[in-house]
Amino acid sequence: MAEVLLEVKNLVKHFGARKAFLEPVRRPVRAVDGISFSVRRLETFGLVGESGCGKSTTGFCIARVDDPTAGEVYFEGMDILKLGATEMRGIRRHIQMVFQDPHSSLDPRMTVLKSVGAPLLIHGLATRRDVREKVLRLLEMVGLGVQHLDRYPHQFSGGQKQRLGIARALALNPELVILDEPTSALDVSVQAQILNLLRRLQSELGLSYIFISHNLGVVRYLSHRTAVMHLGKIVELGPTPVLFARPRHHYTRALLSAIPVPNPRHDGAEIILKGDLPSPSRPPSGCRFHTRCDAASALCAEKEPDLREVGEDHLAACHAPL
Amino acid sequence: MNAANLLEIHGLHLYFDTYLGTVRAVEGLDLTVSRGETVGLVGESGCGKSVSALAILGLISQPPGRIAGGKILFKGEDLLKKSPAELRNIRGKYISMIFQEPMSSLNPVYRVGDQMVEVIMLHRRVSRGEARKIALEMLHEVQMPDPEAVMQKYPFEMSGGMLQRVMIAMELSGKPDLLLADEPTTALDVTVQAQILRLMKNLVKKMNASVLLITHDLGVVAQTCDRVAVMYAGQVVEVAPTEELFTDPRHPYTRGLMGCFPDPNRQDAELAAIEGTVPDLINPPGGCRFHPRCPRAGDICGKEGPGPVAISDDHVVHCFFARQASDDHSEGGTGKGVAVLG
Ligand SMILES: Nc1ncnc2c1ncn2[C@@H]1O[C@H](COP(=O)(O)OP(=O)(O)O)[C@@H](O)[C@H]1O
Ligand SMILES: Nc1ncnc2c1ncn2[C@@H]1O[C@H](COP(=O)(O)OP(=O)(O)O)[C@@H](O)[C@H]1O
Ligand code: SF4
Ligand SMILES: [Mg+2]
Ligand SMILES: [Mg+2]
Numbered sequence: 200m201a202e203v204l205l206e207v208k209n210l211v212k213h214f215g216a217r218k219a220f221l222e223p224v225r226r227p228v229r230a231v232d233g234i235s236f237s238v239r240r241l242e243t244f245g246l247v248g249e250s251g252c253g254k255s256t257t258g259f260c261i262a263r264v265d266d267p268t269a270g271e272v273y274f275e276g277m278d279i280l281k282l283g284a285t286e287m288r289g290i291r292r293h294i295q296m297v298f299q300d301p302h303s304s305l306d307p308r309m310t311v312l313k314s315v316g317a318p319l320l321i322h323g324l325a326t327r328r329d330v331r332e333k334v335l336r337l338l339e340m341v342g343l344g345v346q347h348l349d350r351y352p353h354q355f356s357g358g359q360k361q362r363l364g365i366a367r368a369l370a371l372n373p374e375l376v377i378l379d380e381p382t383s384a385l386d387v388s389v390q391a392q393i394l395n396l397l398r399r400l401q402s403e404l405g406l407s408y409i410f411i412s413h414n415l416g417v418v419r420y421l422s423h424r425t426a427v428m429h430l431g432k433i434v435e436l437g438p439t440p441v442l443f444a445r446p447r448h449h450y451t452r453a454l455l456s457a458i459p460v461p462n463p464r465h466d467g468a469e470i471i472l473k474g475d476l477p478s479p480s481r482p483p484s485g486c487r488f489h490t491r492c493d494a495a496s497a498l499c500a501e502k503e504p505d506l507r508e509v510g511e512d513h514l515a516a517c518h519a520p521l
Numbered sequence: 522m523n524a525a526n527l528l529e530i531h532g533l534h535l536y537f538d539t540y541l542g543t544v545r546a547v548e549g550l551d552l553t554v555s556r557g558e559t560v561g562l563v564g565e566s567g568c569g570k571s572v573s574a575l576a577i578l579g580l581i582s583q584p585p586g587r588i589a590g591g592k593i594l595f596k597g598e599d600l601l602k603k604s605p606a607e608l609r610n611i612r613g614k615y616i617s618m619i620f621q622e623p624m625s626s627l628n629p630v631y632r633v634g635d636q637m638v639e640v641i642m643l644h645r646r647v648s649r650g651e652a653r654k655i656a657l658e659m660l661h662e663v664q665m666p667d668p669e670a671v672m673q674k675y676p677f678e679m680s681g682g683m684l685q686r687v688m689i690a691m692e693l694s695g696k697p698d699l700l701l702a703d704e705p706t707t708a709l710d711v712t713v714q715a716q717i718l719r720l721m722k723n724l725v726k727k728m729n730a731s732v733l734l735i736t737h738d739l740g741v742v743a744q745t746c747d748r749v750a751v752m753y754a755g756q757v758v759e760v761a762p763t764e765e766l767f768t769d770p771r772h773p774y775t776r777g778l779m780g781c782f783p784d785p786n787r788q789d790a791e792l793a794a795i796e797g798t799v800p801d802l803i804n805p806p807g808g809c810r811f812h813p814r815c816p817r818a819g820d821i822c823g824k825e826g827p828g829p830v831a832i833s834d835d836h837v838v839h840c841f842f843a844r845q846a847s848d849d850h851s852e853g854g855t856g857k858g859v860a861v862l863g
């Protein structure tokens with residue numbers, strides 16, 4: 200089995216809820232509530248789930264944009280949550296993040312040369328003399344060119360901005376790139392261009408990805424293994440082709456059957472979940488899916504199921520896996 | 522006008538005069554919707570889907586908008602010739618519209634029930650008590666748990682999926698002949714989208730209403746529409762029955778779009794991305810608007826706009842090479858990727 204690059208153990212992130220209007224009790228939002236997984240070298244690890252299930256928060260905690268409430272995150276065997284500021288500086292460049300909204304990572308007042316060049320200069324990977332040359336090499340890597348060096352972000356289309364976001368993330372030669380919904384704001388034709396680019400970069404540069412998305416089709420296409428999140432928990436994790444062909448958790452099955460398939464002969468969703476997703480500040484007892492699960496028994500309402508092996512390299516947290 | 526057609530749009534030209542120049546947002550749009558039919562209008566953002574739907578109900582503000590030509594026949598009468606008062610009367614009673622963001626049509630400071638009652642009184646010309654009864658019935662129709670309680674809620678107390686149910690209940694309460702649905706599920710999660718699509722499908726069938734469903738998602742189209750019109754840069758490039766569009770797409774853009782969807786059976790293949798970006802509609806390319814990005818384009822494509830080519834009675838394609846079928850949908854792709862500018 201391939202070498203483990205990143206290992207996440209019992210990661211928890213609770214947001215101390217602001218006192219809600221007329222609500223006497225403070226209830227923390229249990230955004231991420233004890234998840235464990237590892238990312239192998241050169242792998243794309245997909246993280247899927249509906250909005251609010253805790254995908255971005257997981258990414259932020261690993262990149263240490265956010266501080267987790269509890270848990271351990273080992274990068275190349277070192278618990279990075281225990282590192283001090285100076286030690287973390289050395290690690291940080293190895294873990295980079297790309298966001299859904301490329302505007303957020305680009306300063307509108309800086310030219311491409313400045314915003315992509317800044318991290319290179321700060322980390323001593325370029326000098327004033329060769330920074331232009333090095334930025335140009337990065338731009339070429341993502342399909343942009345010399346004509347873009349002195350432009351400002353507003354002069355770029357959405358797809359081009361995402362290319363810049365990727366160039367910036369790659370500037371420091373990272374090992375792991377966390378891609379948080381990198382194509383969700385883009386049109387399908389541009390999304391396809393970016394997905395092709397990400398694939399090519401991965402094999403050329405030997406990158407590992409955590410690919411976060413609510414778009415199951417895209418995750419299926421890009422990821423080697425996929426983890427399905429539901430209300431702050433991982434409910435299923437397995438090799439992508441296996442998980443999509445034969446999901447073992449009832450939630451995964453419902454989620455997959457809800458994807459509209461671009462084939463008119465395909466029968467529409469077989470399983471339609473009733474009602475709304477419960478709130479992450481008051482998740483249901485036991486299995487958090489039990490209120491909407493067809494197969495739920497008394498046990499499901501009482502006891503939280505562990506993430507257990509259900510097949511080779513395949514885990515599911517369910518008392519009655521499919 | 523064909524009697525079976527509820528809506529016929531002929532040669533619609535819709536422009537926006539801006540300080541940068543005239544945006545030629547819709548250029549010669551033809552589209553029909555017959556009774557009881559669900560027609561999909563698909564295309565990428567900015568191609569003119571929303572403004573086309575807004576034009577039907579006279580909701581384009583002029584200026585900056587300007588209808589530069591065409592007809593919109595509804596039950597044989599040209600909506601473009603109606604006065605604002607006449608259009609208000611048509612809205613809700615004969616033609617309704619729902620949007621991606623239900624909050625854009627709801628007032629945040631009034632209870633959901635009160636807003637529904639107001640709208641129903643207007644559309645159905647009934648008393649307050651009667652309107653309340655209809656509102657409850659409609660909430661029941663959209664499978665809202667506990668309709669009485671929902672009536673008392675403020676919009677911010679409800680999820681996006683629940684709000685979209687309220688909108689559907691409200692807009693269908695007048696028993697319209699035509700529902701214009703502009704990306705009604707785009708902002709929702711897939712499991713909620715599945716609920717809403719199923720519900721809409723069942724309701725419009727029961728009411729024998731027609732739907733113009735605007736979406737950028739070919740999956741949604743495949744699962745809900747009888748016929749599909751594909752738009753590119755302000756023009757319909759291909760119209761076909763849904764099944765035929767997916768089995769025999771003829772326009773290079775339609776083929777390109779299909780190639781952009783990852784094929785679950787070909788995990789290792791590069792996606793057949795469409796090169797380049799959508800054109801600026803202030804200076805759209807001459808000839809076929811798709812020619813700069815088209816893998817098939819010949820010399821003629823930059824010089825002349827392709828007229829409609831009928832592949833069959835109800836399959837029309839605007840392309841010079843429409844008659845040349847091809848099995849390979851991915852031919853639009855380049856497999857290069859490097860030089861492609863997003
Ligand atoms: N800064 C924050 N303060 C309070 N709650 C937050 C904050 N960030 C995220 N949340 C909540 O945490 C949950 C998980 O959010 P997120 O990780 O963004 O989900 P996802 O990326 O899967 O959509 C949501 O309920 C969200 O509202
Ligand atoms: N008020 C307006 N002023 C100027 N241009 C507009 C206005 N409304 C729409 N447009 C332009 O018209 C085109 C079509 O827009 P729209 O119908 O919203 O696209 P779609 O719904 O397909 O994403 C776009 O290029 C858009 O920028
Ligand atoms: S007319 Fe020409 S440019 Fe337009 S789609 Fe057909 S082949 Fe391509
Ligand atoms: Mg997120
Ligand atoms: Mg629109």
